[in-house]
Amino acid sequence: MQQTKLWINGVWEQTAETTELTAPYTGEVIAQVAKATISDIERAIEGAHKAFQMFQKTPAYERAEILYKVVAIMRERKQELAQILANEAAKPLSAGLGELDRTIATYQFAAEAAKNLTGETVPMDAAPGAADYIGYTKRVPLGVVSAITPFNFPFNLVAHKLGPAFAVGNTVVLKPASQTPLSALVMAEIFKEAGLPDGVLQIVTGSGAELSDTLVTHPLVKKVTFTGSGAVGLKIKEKVGLRKITLELGSNAGVIVEPSTELDKMMKRCVGGAFGFAGQVCISLQRIYVHSAIYEEFIKKFVEETEKLVVGDPFDANIDISAMIHPNEVARIKNWIEEAKIQGAQVATGAEFTERTCTPTVMVNVKPTMKIVCEETFAPVVSIVPYDTLDEAIAFVNDTELALNAGIYTNNLMDALKAADELQAGAVIINDIPTFRTDNMPYGGVKMSGYGKEGIKYAVEEMTDLKLIAMKRNI
Numbered sequence: 331m332q333q334t335k336l337w338i339n340g341v342w343e344q345t346a347e348t349t350e351l352t353a354p355y356t357g358e359v360i361a362q363v364a365k366a367t368i369s370d371i372e373r374a375i376e377g378a379h380k381a382f383q384m385f386q387k388t389p390a391y392e393r394a395e396i397l398y399k400v401v402a403i404m405r406e407r408k409q410e411l412a413q414i415l416a417n418e419a420a421k422p423l424s425a426g427l428g429e430l431d432r433t434i435a436t437y438q439f440a441a442e443a444a445k446n447l448t449g450e451t452v453p454m455d456a457a458p459g460a461a462d463y464i465g466y467t468k469r470v471p472l473g474v475v476s477a478i479t480p481f482n483f484p485f486n487l488v489a490h491k492l493g494p495a496f497a498v499g500n501t502v503v504l505k506p507a508s509q510t511p512l513s514a515l516v517m518a519e520i521f522k523e524a525g526l527p528d529g530v531l532q533i534v535t536g537s538g539a540e541l542s543d544t545l546v547t548h549p550l551v552k553k554v555t556f557t558g559s560g561a562v563g564l565k566i567k568e569k570v571g572l573r574k575i576t577l578e579l580g581s582n583a584g585v586i587v588e589p590s591t592e593l594d595k596m597m598k599r600c601v602g603g604a605f606g607f608a609g610q611v612c613i614s615l616q617r618i619y620v621h622s623a624i625y626e627e628f629i630k631k632f633v634e635e636t637e638k639l640v641v642g643d644p645f646d647a648n649i650d651i652s653a654m655i656h657p658n659e660v661a662r663i664k665n666w667i668e669e670a671k672i673q674g675a676q677v678a679t680g681a682e683f684t685e686r687t688c689t690p691t692v693m694v695n696v697k698p699t700m701k702i703v704c705e706e707t708f709a710p711v712v713s714i715v716p717y718d719t720l721d722e723a724i725a726f727v728n729d730t731e732l733a734l735n736a737g738i739y740t741n742n743l744m745d746a747l748k749a750a751d752e753l754q755a756g757a758v759i760i761n762d763i764p765t766f767r768t769d770n771m772p773y774g775g776v777k778m779s780g781y782g783k784e785g786i787k788y789a790v791e792e793m794t795d796l797k798l799i800a801m802k803r804n805i
Contacts, residue, residue, distance in 0.1 A: 332361040334511060334535065336370055337518040339377040340528025345370070349536075351511065354420035355644055355653040355686060361418075363511050366536040371503070371544045374532035378474045378501040379550040381529030386471050386499040388527075390444050393497060397441035399524035404434050411485065411516065416644040418512045419481060420653040423645065425607055433485040436769040439786040440493030447498060447790065454800065464801045469794035471499035472574065473552040476545040478538065478566075480557045481655055482610045484510035486769070488517060491555050492531065494789035500553070503532045505545055507558075509655055511535045538562070546570050553793060557612075560732075560778055567781065576782035576792050580706045581734030581775060583764040584617035584727035586749065588720070588740035589624050593631055596739055596761075601635045603763035604712040605690040608654050613735045613765045616707055618714045619723045625716040629694060632714065633679045636690045651710060653686040660688055663709035667691065670700045680710070698729055706732055720745055728754045734775035735764035756780070 335342040344364065351361040366374075404411065412426035421429065452465035477491035484506060495502045506514035514533055521531050534541065538558075546554045546566050553574040556566055560579040567575060585600070587593075603615035620628045642649035654660050660683060667681050670693060680691030688710055696703050696713045703713050717723040727736050737759035738749040746760045756775040759766045767773060774783040782792050 331359065332512070334361055334363045334515055336364050336366055336374075336535065337515065337531070337533040338370065338374050339381075339532070340522070343370070349508070351418065351509070353417055354509070354655050357686065361512060363508075363535050366534040366541060368541070368544050371534055371541055372548065374503045374534050375474055375476075375544075375548045375550050377529045378503050378532050381527060382471070382473050382499075382501045385501055385527055385530050388499060390447060393499065394441045394444040396521070396524050396526050397437050397444065397493065397496060400520055401434050401437050401441065403520050403523055404430065404437070407520075408434075411513070413645075414512050414516060415484065416652075418510050419484060419655065420644045421607055422649055422652055423647055426644075429483055429486050432769055433489045436486055436489040436786065437493050439770050440489075440497045443494065443786050443790050444497035447794075449796075452798065452800075462803050464803065465798060467796055467798050469498065469790070470797050471794060473500065474550050475500045475502045475553040475555060475793060476548075476551045477502050477504045478542065478545065478554075478556045478558065479504065479506050479514070481507040481509040482607065482612070484513040485517075487557050488514055490769070490784045490786075490789065492517070492521075494786050494793050496526070496530065497786070498790055498794050500793055501530045501532075503534065503545065503551075505534050505536075505538065505541060508535070508537065542566065543569065555792075563780070574792060576774075576780075576784065576789070578612065578734075578774060578780045578784060579778060580708075580732055581612050581614075581764075581779055582616050582704070582706050582730045582732040583613050583735050583737075584619060584730070585615060585737040585739065585759075585764055586717075586720070586723040586727060587618060587620045587624070587628060588738065588742065588745055589621045590741040590745075591624075591739040592741075593624065593628060597631050597635050599763055601632065601639070601690075603765035605636070605639060605651055605710045606765070608651050608688070609710040609712075610655060610708050611765060613767060614708070615763050615765050616712060617703060617727070618712060619717050619726050620714060621723075622716040622718050625714075629678060629692070629714055633692055636679055636692055639690050641687050641689055651687075651690065654688060654709065657685050659709065660684075660686060663688055663707060663711060666701045666707065666709075667693070667711065670696060670702050673697060673700055675700060675702070675713075678714070698726070704730065720748065724749060724752050728752075731778040732775070733777040734779040735759060735766070737762060737764040737766075756783075
């Protein structure tokens, strides 16, 4: 059984206490995970601050080379890393390999960003009395970044914290999700091999409830980046004060299907968006609004495609979906479905449970007030709702406080442009599912879905300060 340690100042450190890590699919104990103390967190932050004094002076090309080496190492170890995902997160191997491809791309984008950190000239002579001045801006690193990451994309969402931070010369104290520490800890090995100086990356494991206050309030922390629940994100926002913060707090993604859509061409994609990784994706397709003219046909085709999905062992190359992250989550979504059924909803397919799994579930005859509709399910459950007019459909999609991505399928250009303007979301995806994301696009929601943007170029802006330099030609 694996015994993990903390990664502090380039050294593996044992802790007095550990916690058991169990595999979501089997429930077997797979590791004893080091449990950090407040003192450990403080030492990690202080070490990261010390390392920052030198790392911020590292030339951009050297920072880029470190990230390129990470890319090369991850490519060589991709199969092994996918096994880690299957073990600690029950992510099917095919999905794990897909995440790793994205992670590799994310670090590559970060390597390229390291060499493209630019400012601009400022026309000082445009202002009266400043004709004798030259002005320009530059982006400068902040210092220590506290990064708190979730379980669902434990390689790629870590990359979205580490990549841009290292690209600009920051240092990072990383606290991964308690269920997925192994994927984070292996990155310590990879970055060490790639030549990252000791102390630039610190990894601490343990309870977020016990450690997060120090991670977000320590005076040496200059930036907090968090992906997780809205309730925790709001608490963090209240505590960070004037330091920079990025919050990605989830979604309730909806898509509109107009009657001009060719259903056969988009059906498999929609089913994948609804049920990939058992729906445990921030932009998982949760609500589908289908024009009443094609509603019955859509349900028939969607159910047929859903019933082709296979639930099973994440190490089995032939399965599509595996366990949810914890039995408590299975119990929660089972209660939500039962509550919806009592209120009149119907199960078109699915809603079969074991202690650790839920079959892909399609709900119809739902109401906007049901939890499976108005809250983030984070489970393999999708609701399909009819509408009569595009205005009505847009209002349905906008009827949520969780507005990360939204989408529309249509072959009518005017309808597409109307939806692009009127859908309230951080991103509007036309003729694809709102689960679509590339790792160089701006990513972040509106309303209660978050604060700030990820996506390497945009994260670089969030992880730097803009400094103006003004120089008088003649004294």
